[in-house]
Structures are given as structure tokens and as C-alpha cells.
Amino acid sequence: MRLGALEAGGTKMVCAVGNESGEIFERESFPTRDPEATIADILAFFDGKDIEALGVSCFGPLDLNEASPSFGSITTTPKLAWQYVPLRARLQQALRVPVGIDTDVNGAALGEVLLGAGKGLQSLVYFTVGTGIGGGYYYQGKLLHGLVHPEMGHILLRPHPDDPAPRGFCPFHDGCLEGLACGLSMERRWGVPGRELPPEHIAWAIEAEYLAQMCVAAAVMLSPEKIVLGGGVMQQERLLPMVRARTHEMLNGYVAHPALVEDIEHYIVAPALGANSGAVGALLLAERSLR
Amino acid sequence: MRLGALEAGGTKMVCAVGNESGEIFERESFPTRDPEATIADILAFFDGKDIEALGVSCFGPLDLNEASPSFGSITTTPKLAWQYVPLRARLQQALRVPVGIDTDVNGAALGEVLLGAGKGLQSLVYFTVGTGIGGGYYYQGKLLHGLVHPEMGHILLRPHPDDPAPRGFCPFHDGCLEGLACGLSMERRWGVPGRELPPEHIAWAIEAEYLAQMCVAAAVMLSPEKIVLGGGVMQQERLLPMVRARTHEMLNGYVAHPALVEDIEHYIVAPALGANSGAVGALLLAERSLR
Numbered sequence: 001m002r003l004g005a006l007e008a009g010g011t012k013m014v015c016a017v018g019n020e021s022g023e024i025f026e027r028e029s030f031p032t033r034d035p036e037a038t039i040a041d042i043l044a045f046f047d048g049k050d051i052e053a054l055g056v057s058c059f060g061p062l063d064l065n066e067a068s069p070s071f072g073s074i075t076t077t078p079k080l081a082w083q084y085v086p087l088r089a090r091l092q093q094a095l096r097v098p099v100g101i102d103t104d105v106n107g108a109a110l111g112e113v114l115l116g117a118g119k120g121l122q123s124l125v126y127f128t129v130g131t132g133i134g135g136g137y138y139y140q141g142k143l144l145h146g147l148v149h150p151e152m153g154h155i156l157l158r159p160h161p162d163d164p165a166p167r168g169f170c171p172f173h174d175g176c177l178e179g180l181a182c183g184l185s186m187e188r189r190w191g192v193p194g195r196e197l198p199p200e201h202i203a204w205a206i207e208a209e210y211l212a213q214m215c216v217a218a219a220v221m222l223s224p225e226k227i228v229l230g231g232g233v234m235q236q237e238r239l240l241p242m243v244r245a246r247t248h249e250m251l252n253g254y255v256a257h258p259a260l261v262e263d264i265e266h267y268i269v270a271p272a273l274g275a276n277s278g279a280v281g282a283l284l285l286a287e288r289s290l291r
Numbered sequence: 292m293r294l295g296a297l298e299a300g301g302t303k304m305v306c307a308v309g310n311e312s313g314e315i316f317e318r319e320s321f322p323t324r325d326p327e328a329t330i331a332d333i334l335a336f337f338d339g340k341d342i343e344a345l346g347v348s349c350f351g352p353l354d355l356n357e358a359s360p361s362f363g364s365i366t367t368t369p370k371l372a373w374q375y376v377p378l379r380a381r382l383q384q385a386l387r388v389p390v391g392i393d394t395d396v397n398g399a400a401l402g403e404v405l406l407g408a409g410k411g412l413q414s415l416v417y418f419t420v421g422t423g424i425g426g427g428y429y430y431q432g433k434l435l436h437g438l439v440h441p442e443m444g445h446i447l448l449r450p451h452p453d454d455p456a457p458r459g460f461c462p463f464h465d466g467c468l469e470g471l472a473c474g475l476s477m478e479r480r481w482g483v484p485g486r487e488l489p490p491e492h493i494a495w496a497i498e499a500e501y502l503a504q505m506c507v508a509a510a511v512m513l514s515p516e517k518i519v520l521g522g523g524v525m526q527q528e529r530l531l532p533m534v535r536a537r538t539h540e541m542l543n544g545y546v547a548h549p550a551l552v553e554d555i556e557h558y559i560v561a562p563a564l565g566a567n568s569g570a571v572g573a574l575l576l577a578e579r580s581l582r
Binding site: 061075076122123135139140142144145146147148149150151152153154155156157158159172173174175213216217218219220221222223224225250252253254255256257259260 | 367440510545
């Protein structure tokens with residue numbers, strides 16, 4: 001199959017052509033501008049590429065209710081120009097192929113569970129810890145929606161006692177995960193981007209505490225077989241072992257499964273697809289749209 | 292159809308005969324004793340009742356992996372006599388009918404979504420707030436398992452500033468939901484059972500805060516179309532409106548869906564099946580075991 005993938009982010013768009021095995025034949029990325037200009041860029045990329053279907057893993061919030069007249073539209077995003085843009089409908093009308101769409105994190109979860117760190121599993125949570133924080137969940141063949149779709153970045157956390165900004169920086173919530181632990185929050189709290197903080201800085205223990213609370217919440221609310229942590233903040237390689245250790249400590253053996261008690265190194269992992277989880281996931285969304 | 296239901300709790304067993312519409316023809320309950328005596332009681336109830344299948348909604352933790360040799364066994368419960376009792380296998384061998392099994396809260400979620408407060412919905416979370424706290428999730432025809440099954444009572448909460456026991460009473464976790472907010476924790480904190488505390492006591496504001504944090508976590512992690520709050524503590528009718536109000540306040544319009552912003556009275560609700568959610572759910576588990 002020859003499939004198209006679009007990873008639609010708030011700052012850049014990644015377009016790719018590949019197949020249902022996750023092979024990427026070509027890709028291109030460009031900055032996200034206003035909707036008309038950006039959609040024109042996307043259509044120019046796919047022009048003449050002869051794709052059978054397109055998959056879109058997209059920043060949100062999205063309307064993912066297939067019965068809704070605005071299915072596949074971006075909804076109440078703070079990026080005002082993009083509010084209520086019917087992205088899926090626009091692309092489908094222009095490209096005349098089936099278009100599958102889901103959140104960026106659900107797309108990445110799909111990529112990782114079928115072709116990455118979770119091959120053969122029936123359940124997997126993917127978190128991105130970057131500019132913002134979000135989570136997606138794959139369970140027995142389905143990506144979790146529901147009333148809308150999860151907004152896992154907005155669970156409320158317990159502040160670390162040494163956090164100089166224990167209420168975080170979310171404009172909506174006092175002390176939510178994203179407001180406390182996303183890359184932008186780290187930068188606002190410490191005055192420099194996370195990558196400029198030295199390894200021994202307390203920022204890392206604080207960050208690990210928050211991401212461990214996130215992993216505990218995922219483990220007990222969703223009980224996935226694996227948790228994958230992606231996104232720019234996780235590029236700081238010291239963080240992953242700290243998150244595992246603190247999660248293990250906080251769960252304290254309560255969920256008495258070997259994966260959590262003896263083998264947490266293989267339970268909380270980096271994306272096996274590296275930076276391609278989203279693009280590969282979008283290829284798989286394209287394939288699913290053909291069913 | 293003529294179906295059997297068993298609601299297996301840590302303190303009592305409820306046995307019933309009914310049908311797939313949730314009608315209950317007869318029921319009986321007796322105290323939970325040691326496994327041999329209790330299983331004998333259960334078998335005595337169903338003897339000659341001519342049921343086509345049995346559904347069991349059971350206290351946990353349980354092995355719900357259908358591929359496991361111990362599928363349907365109780366696992367690491369603190370009730371030591373019940374550890375590793377193969378409840379489903381024992382009942383199936385003796386009754387010679389298909390036996391479906393799930394957690395008590397997944398059973399109640401199934402009852403409420405198909406025949407109670409969530410009729411027609413594709414997703415519903417059911418919490419029991421009683422001696423302990425647990426949650427079950429129904430999503431598009433499936434009850435959520437995964438690595439094991441959710442243990443929603445053990446998310447970590449942010450202590451209320453006026454809580455005299457902000458670490459809670461869970462032997463495993465410092466400040467988890469169950470340790471802070473279950474009926475037993477209320478009693479240990481205040482020295483009397485919740486039902487003896489006057490309506491103006493601060494205990495209720497503290498309890499509502501914790502249950503609202505629980506509802507926020509469910510809304511953003513699972514995005515269900517409805518949250519049902521059952522269990523003994525919720526019998527205090529003042530609590531439900533307080534939980535709704537505080538959940539609404541904490542979500543602060545972020546998830547911009549009318550159900551959460553304008554109509555939370557119909558989003559967080561009492562069980563429509565009253566005390567029968569679990570028994571009706573068990574009848575539906577019995578029906579599913581025949582498929």
C-alpha cells in the first residue's frame with residue numbers, strides 16, 4: 001500500500017509517504033502557519049503522490065465523534081486561527097481518498113503498539129512530555145475517545161515540597177501535570193530551557209516526581225501493559241531511570257504484577273520508533289481508514 | 292434466559308437468579324466465610340435453579356487474563372484465606388454452565404451502562420465509595436482490563452489543607468484516594484463512622500474534595516460519557532452535589548464539552564439501579580459468557 005501521513009502539530013507539520021509496515025519513503029516538514037496557507041502546503045506535498053489513504057495525527061482538541069457533523073475538526077484550541085477548522089473534511093475533499101484522524105498521542109500510541117515498543121500487546125499508553133503534555137491509550141484494537149478524548153496532561157498532582165512554583169503555569173488549573181511538568185513550565189520555573197539545567201539540579205528530581213505521579217495514575221486508572229514516554233523533555237536521558245525508580249517506589253508493590261514489581265525497566269520505556277512514532281501512527285491511521 | 296448472578300464481596304455474598312433484562316426473580320445474601328464454606332453456600336443456592344450461565348462480579352485483585360491458567364482466580368487479596376482461590380473454575384466445574392467473571396466495579400459499570408444510568412452510551416465509569424474505593428470502566432462494548440485490571444482507588448491525591456490526616460490510611464501508599472476517602476478512612480480520621488458526622492462537619496468538604504479529584508482524574512484520563520458514584524459513603528446525599536460542584540470548579544471549563552461545563556448534574560450521577568448495579572451487572576456477565 002502507498003499511504004500518506006500527516007503529523008499536524010502546533011508549530012510544525014510533518015508530511016510523509018510510506019506503507020502499512022511503517023516504512024517511510026519520503027517526508028517533509030514545514031512550519032504551521034494560518035490554516036489556509038498550511039492546508040495549501042499539505043496539499044502541495046501530497047499532489048501527485050498517488051496515496052490510497054491519508055492518516056492524520058493532530059494537535060487538539062478534536063471532534064472525534066464519527067456521528068458528528070464536525071467530525072475531524074479541530075475545536076477549542078488556544079491557537080485561535082485554527083478553531084473549528086474542519087481539517088479532515090478539507091483534506092478528504094481535496095485529496096479524494098479516505099482520511100483517518102486521531103489525536104497526536106493516540107496516533108503515536110498506535111504506532112508504538114503495532115510497530116514499536118508494544119508489538120504484540122493489547123494495551124499501551126503513550127505520553128508526550130514536550131512543550132505540552134498529553135497521553136493516548138490503545139486498548140484491544142481501539143484508540144480511547146469517549147465523551148471527547150483524554151486530556152491526560154490535566155490530572156491534578158501533588159506538589160513537590162521543594163518546587164518554587166507549586167501551582168504550576170496552566171491558565172486553567174492549579175497544579176495540573178502539564179502546568180507543573182511540561183517543557184514550557186520547566187523553562188518558566190527555572191528561567192532557562194530544561195536542556196540547559198545541569199544534571200545535578202533539583203529540577204530533575206522535581207520533574208521525575210511529577211512524571212512518576214503521571215505513570216502511577218496511568219498504571220492504576222488504565223492498567224496498560226506498557227507505558228511509553230516520548231517528547232522533547234524525555235530527550236534528557238537521565239530522566240527516564242529517575243521516573244521509573246520513583247514510580248516503583250510510589251506504587252510500592254500494590255499492583256502485584258511482575259511487570260511493575262520486578263521489571264519496571266521494561267514497563268516504562270522510550271519510544272522504539274524514536275521521533276517517528278507519530279508519523280508511523282499516522283500511516284496506520286491511514287490504513288485503518290480503508291477498512 | 293434464566294441466568295445466575297453472584298456478587299462476591301469481602302463481607303457478603305449476594306446470589307440471585309434473573310434474566311438478561313436485569314429482572315431479578317430471587318436473591319439471597321449470606322456472610323463471606325472461608326472459601327470452602329462460602330463456595331458450598333453458593334452452590335447450595337444455585338442447586339436446582341436451572342440457570343444457563345453464571346456471572347460473577349467479584350472483589351479483587353483477580354486474574355482476568357483469559358489465556359492464563361489461573362483465569363478467574365482471586366490473587367493477592369489481603370483476605371489470606373482467599374488468596375489464589377480459583378473461584379471461576381470451581382463454580383464452573385460444579386455448576387457445569389459457562390461462568391463469566393469480572394471485578395465488582397466492572398460488573399457494576401456494565402449493569403449501569405446497559406440497563407441503568409448510562410443506557411445508550413458507549414463509555415461509563417463506575418466508582419464505588421464504600422469500605423474501600425474502586426472504579427470500573429466500560430468502553431465500546433468492553434470492560435477495561437489490560438496488564439491486570441484498574442485499581443482506581445490508588446491514584447495519589449493532593450491533601451486538603453484542613454485534613455488532620457493528610458497521608459491517609461492505606462498501608463501501601465502515602466495519600467492515595469482509598470487511604471484518604473474510603474469509609475474506613477473517614478472513620479479512622481474522625482473516630483466515628485461517616486454517617487454519624489453532622490452535615491456541617493468539615494469532613495464532608497474534605498471528602499468532596501477527594502472525590503472531586505477522583506472525578507477529574509477519570510474525566511481527563513478516561514473521558515467517559517458518564518461517571519456513576521455508588522457505594523455506602525455516597526448514601527450521604529449531601530455529598531453528590533458537593534462533588535459535582537468541586538469537580539466543575541477544578542476542571543474550570545478546560546474540557547469544553549457541554550456535559551462538563553453546563554450539565555454536570557447529568558454527568559456525575561448516582562446509580563440508576565440503586566443497590567442492584569452489581570447484581571444486574573453479574574446477570575449481564577452471565578449472558579456475555581454464553582456468546
